[in-house]
Amino acid sequence: MSKLIEAVRRGRIDDVVTIVNGMTAAERRGELPALKALRKEFRDAWVTPQLQAASPALLMAGLACQSGAAAVASWLTASGWERMWVAEKRFLPMLEERPAEWLTELAHRISDRRPSTDIRYHLLEAIVQAARCPMPVTDASVHAWIRNIYGNSWNTDVIAERLRQSPYLTPMVAGLFTAGGTGQALNSGHSNKDNPWLLALARLTAEGTLDRATMVDGCLGRLLRGGTAVDQRVFHRLLLDLDLSAEEHAGHAADWRALAADALQPVAVHAQSVLAELALTGSLPTHDLADMTRAVLTRPEKNLVRAQLKLLDTVATRDTATADALLPAASHALTHEDTEAQERALKLIERHGTHLTDAASREEILTSAAPIAPGLRTRVVEALGTGAEEALHAAGEDTLPPVPSPVALASPPASATETAEETGALLASHGILPVADFERTLDGLVRWAHEDRAALLEALEPTAATRWWSRTCRRPLPDDSVPSAFAPSHVRFTPRLALDLVLAGLHQRITPRTAKAVLDGGGAHAGCLPDGPFRARFWEIAHRLLTDPQPFLLSTPSWDNGLLEPGELTDRLKTYQRLGAHVGACDFAQALLRVRTTDRAAAETAAERAALLGTPEGQRLADWLRTGGLTGTVLHRTVTDQTTPVVRSGEITALHMFPLAFRELGSPALGSHHRCWCAATTAVQQTHWPALLPEHPELIALRLIQHVLPCAQYPEKDPDVCSVLPLLAQSPGASGPATSLVVAGGLGVQRQEDRIAAVDALLLLAAQKKLDPGALATDLGALMLIGIVTPSRLAESLGTAASTGAYRTVWTVLRDALPPLLSKDLSPAESRGLGELLTVAAECAERTGAQGVIPGLDPIADRRGSSRLVSQARRLRAALAGT
Template identity: 40%
Template sequence: MGDEMENGVEKLLAAVRAGESGEVPALLEPLDAAAREAALVRLKALRAEVRAGKWATPPDAPDRVRGALYVAGAGCLPTAAAAASWLGARDLQIRAEDKPLALAALGDRDPEWAADLAGRLAGRRAVAEHSYALLHGLIVRSGYAVPPTDGYVTGWTWHITDDRLVERLREDPQTPVLVAHALGMAEAPEPLTRPVGRRPARHWPSALLVLVEEGVLDRARILDVCVSRLLRGGPVRNLRLPLEMVRLLVPDAEELRERIPDWVGIAADAPSPVAGYAQDVLVELASAGTLPVGALAEMTSGVLFRTEKKLVRAQLALVGKVLAREPGAAGELLPAVTEAFGNEDTEVQERALTLVGKHLPAVDAGVRRELAEAAGLLGPTHRRAAEELFGADLAREAVLPYQEILPPVPEEQRVAPPATTVEELVAELVVKGLSEEPVAFERALDGLVRHAHRDRAAVAEAVREAFPSAGWEQQTHYFTHEAHGIDVVLAGVLGLLNPALVDFHRTKGPGADCCLHQALSGVLDARLWEAAGLVGTGALPFLLATPTRHTGAIDPLVLVERLREYREAGAEPAPSDLAQALLRVARADPSTGRAAEEAAALGTPAGGRLTAWLRPETAADGAVPGAGPVGAAVRFLRRDEDLASRRFWPSDRIVVDLGERPAVRAEFPPAFQWLGGALGATPRRCHHWVESRAQWATVLPADRELFAACLLPTLAASVEGDSRGATEPLTALAEADGPVGRAVLLALAFGLGCVDADDRLRAVDAVLVLAARGELDAGGLGTELGRLVAEGSVKPNRLADAARTAATTGAYGTVWAVLAAMLPELLAPAAPVRGLGEVLAVAADCVERCGAGGEVAGLGALAAGRGSSQLMVQARRLLGALRQGAGQDSTKGSISL
């Protein structure tokens, strides 16, 4: 390489170091292939320096240098594959203004090369979304077809959306291909989903309708794409755009008939609002006599399998009208109607049975037998009517003793040892260490501490390679407020933390008015900051608090052995690490007595603390043996007490009294002292974002009641707003150790009444696991539910949904035990709670299935009243089932699957 070329390379490198991206294309132009290859070697070395934090000042230097590297690398890399790797790297995705410069730096590459690079970048969504100008330039330069990928299309929609949207779409030759792709995407680009709002000119559906009317877009193709997208399904938010487009297009009768199979599939499987539209379309076709009977039968089977009462009842009404007009269709339609025999709503079952009975004479013997066989799906309420209708054709089933079916008791899972090599550790950190899965998090954290103790330099180098774009070198202020997972410890390995900052967070305790979930998160943060300050030193050879069980608990003898290793190494346990280890030790384990003796024999202060912890009867504060060193009680403020809120939601009235434990307050670090009663007994409603839910369970795996008490304010708030995920810790709560008291029961009760269906499902699972373990106080849970429903805190329809879900797993007896304790509270008032009919329907189904008998206070008076509302009908049904059960001598048992 000549002096001139070498001088050119130096100028290029100087511009990159100065962050002058705009100068790079011109400096690249005179360089030949050899010079560019030499420059590339030095550019890679400079990139490694930026990664290592050697360009931290001035504050914008790293971003400017990265931008210049982005442009220079584009011009020096010889192959499209290498260029795509460089331009798609996470640590170089910095400034949008550098993307057009990269296009200029690529120079006059041949069309095939440009198309190859465009295709590679377009296939990486995160890159393509933010590199539209670069990709479009490459496509224009190559002359090849547009790559309709999700990333490219999303970038295009952001680029083209402005007040001239219709004109820009009309002028852009890409529009037909990219619009079709956008409408068919699993999740449409955000600009397409915006409502009309104050800028109607930017409303995509309206703009697309104009282009369809002008012929710029093919109407049939747009309609096909939208209907196909509806057919694929997904969350309703992702289907609003294609549904809106179909409605705007107003398909005519012929266009609707051409797509009958699609409408049938949508009616069966799509979310309720979309299925309702498809059902309306098919009803219109059926009313016009243009819907084939076979398609109607297929539609009926699909719709009647759904749970939405409005759709199911509308479908039964449609079939009734068609059969009134075409009696000969009964043989094909009535078997589809029997899908409703298995519906959870007994009224729907009754309507379906009535419809079948009305048209039964029109079918032959074979269809009659098929209908009679399907009648076996009917609940006990309609069994007699089915027998009268089908007579000898109805199969007589042997009556077997009822057996309760409960889920299997979760087996204890042992936590695997930490990673044995640095490579394995780093892979684990990348995959699991930054996740919310508690045990994987703890295992990765312990492995990081162990390996950093042995070879901090090797771990630091591996961390830099694995997390090149973390940006910790330039953003140490990121750690000034709280820990963000294991990353604060990684920053500690790299030596990036201010010691004063570490000490502040390590010794920080919750304020007197701190909410309980903040206090739980404070324990997690204190441990992480403590580990971050000690990692890689002789003071922290490994973590004492790493769980040995999947619940987060530690075997007592294992903790004794860890303390013995600390003693032999001459190391003092870190305060927060030891405190967390004590909270996690399984005090109910059979080895507790032996562990206490061995801990005392260690002759160390930590061993003495473990002994006192395992033998609470010896503690100075006089804790009750077996109750655990910490505790809590839960109560509700009365409505006439002085409250901060006038709405009187349960989250405004819940008070958690943390038991006074002087030893805890004296011996534990500040972040843990609230467990000894440092927080005042006041309502602790929190109004901010809730984080670290998954990690909370491992803070108190041996004190289930206290853990439940800490969850109550958040769980109580979940029944009144639109929060999601509040019940995530309930799975761990059900598997934890410790007694089941009022806090646990209230946690389950609020979980069963959550707004979100997934939250309720997790609460159902927790209830069934406790029942399988023999730890569920069904009567106590029912009593708490009765109070919450009576005061309006838990909505009956949500509770009915949760109870029905639990019952249909086969736990009819368990659910009835809960409802039997709940109903007297709700039947006592002169005006029963609105929506109680749904709860009574579930209760009646449970009693009919499990054969329970007995009396429920207030039920007889309600059932004796007049009326045909669901409440009255279900009250009479429940009363009849209880009386029938009382007259039976049924053998009952339980099965744990």
């Protein structure tokens, strides 16, 4: 141990200075490795009195032995120095002896550190003063200055005095407006109103210590730049504390217009009030007011939009000549989501429309009114006096989304390498696995395991090395037990885990006896259908890979929706017969459930060919195709407790000859809103369910009811639970009561993303003419009455559907869903959101020209007051009466 290291360990800083002064530059550099090692040792050790004494000595030794400014900056700003103040009085004179250029570089190196670095501002200030250079203004230096000014006092008077004494006050205050995160640093846990920093800055500005124009420009510039809510609130408060005059407001009118358009709501409200004052005093040109109005009316905040329309009304009343500029701008509120804003804009046009003189202004107003409801558009036309011929055209058919056409699966992977690459890509991806990619890759694994197992294993080596089972299951478990993740009780048997099971079987990490035992238990699923058939199919594949690899899978679908063409399945059975391959029971069962039976001509042709094969499987396929598969499957909607909707299915005898896991699909079932604690609780699993029974989506919807409906009451139950609904709606099979009930529940779940998925399903069903509006309305009415679906969430969902152009579809649903709710004596809590639902209904009725009477509407419309519920009930009644 050198003398220097010994002095450092003993904490003798005077000895360190003496030893260093007697060393050459080369000797100092030679000590650096030992000093750095000691620094690491100290950083990792517990803080003791000995370490506290040694730390200043180590800091001093390191600074003396470093020669470059960058190295000194890193050493000086490192974290964890103890009792740094002890070393400061020693190393500051030593640093000040360095050349000015070197000190300038050191100051910049220190200032360029991250803002979170513990920079001692007074040290930086001393270095800058010694270098006689400008103070570097960076994020780190500004944050260090803020901490230094704060010190241990949050008193406004103390902070103001410290600011006055700061030698670099002007550049550092300018840095407050440019450095990142200074709003948070200035916030310091105070409410903005009594923040000592902000009050001190305002005081120094008022007394002239700080330049007022610079402060005002800095605040406005920081607000225009945007940033976090904390930043915006702090600098907005500082701007308020500066108390701008009317002349200063007018001089920054452009900045206020930009803030009114894009800033956070509190800042935008302030900007709007400033501009309103300028407009009312004649200091804001009319064209600037119109431009600012167009921007404000695109904002979602109702208070901003309504206040802006009120301002326009006041200005237009004072000076009728402004109508040509202001009314076209006000017309942009006609399509705002706030119906009250729409009505105010319409009344504004009606009140001042006679003062319009410019044809271009009239044209812009008519263009803005084009998307709105026919009745409202007629009022606009009448207000403009352009004649009835300009009125709205008759309501047309709904605009519904195009139904995606099924896509044929691509050819199987052409090589073992391609199969391995696609397997690795699927396992490394996140989220939902597309059925087509998943099934094609699975078939590729089976094919190449049969054709060239060695080549496939070699190609899979990089992927297998990253999988958990390659580390935890290096060999089959000695008692033939199932690895825990593959165990039947595992509740997350996702498609990726299914691929892992296949790969584990391929690599012989489970035994044939284990796989056979699970299969004999029906796939041993955890009680959730159709999770059982899904599991059983993969356990059979793993078992076959261990015992008798298949040439390919019979059940691979022809299309991405899960359908399998009957002629293609017949060809596969013929190939199996030629190769003498054994047909897997679960594989064949899945193939039968996927085979298309609705194309009777193709089914009869394939049945004749299958019967000629002379095999048991060929005859079963022929019989299945001739009888139409799962024919006679009927589901019934009923109610329990006189109000709760449920869907029941009877026993499906056509599944009696299927393996146990598939046979359970045919057992009697009940779909209700009661919570289901089953294995498959994720969208990753459920999105593969429709492809299991593509011609019978009702059997899938029946099992989804108990997943979807609870999510209207328990938001964390099944995230993304409704992502399966659009796939279910696209299934080629017919929909029925189960689909209606599960979509009804989806429209009212708590997560917005799930509600949007349910809206997509609703629109897809309507586009295929598979939607039963009456059944959906009945389910929605019942679910609202028992509190599972709330009117507010349903209003948002159906409003979204209507905004896509499906006004007629939404109206036919609401027409029958509203009466049970309107006729009930609802408490204030139960009626919350009903006004929004009536808003959607009124909008749809106006756009479609619907007429008639809604039971229960008149008593609400006849109430006193102008609440949203009452006003929208009157609006709906007027629309249905054609007035």
